[in-house]
Amino acid sequence: MPDFMDHVQERVQRDLDVAISEATRHGVGLPFCEECDAPISLLRQELGARLCVAHQTAKEAGQARGGRR
Numbered sequence: 001m002p003d004f005m006d007h008v009q010e011r012v013q014r015d016l017d018v019a020i021s022e023a024t025r026h027g028v029g030l031p032f033c034e035e036c037d038a039p040i041s042l043l044r045q046e047l048g049a050r051l052c053v054a055h056q057t058a059k060e061a062g063q064a065r066g067g068r069r
């Protein structure tokens with residue numbers, strides 16, 4: 001079984017690398033937060049992130065509450 005697992009992990013890792021490099025090439029997200037210029041990880045850029053974790057969380061929290069009153 002270890003052989004099989006090695007192959008799966010290798011393939012998953014390769015798919016991930018391809019997905020990340022393609023997303024970076026297409027410029028889906030931003031390398032730095034729009035609000036505070038904090039660096040954004042490649043994985044979050046791939047997901048289209050334009051804000052750092054702190055600002056993204058704050059924004060989502062605000063949306064969930066329907067904004068301030």
Ligand SMILES: [Zn+2]
Nearest residue numbers: 033036052055
């Ligand atoms: Zn930020």
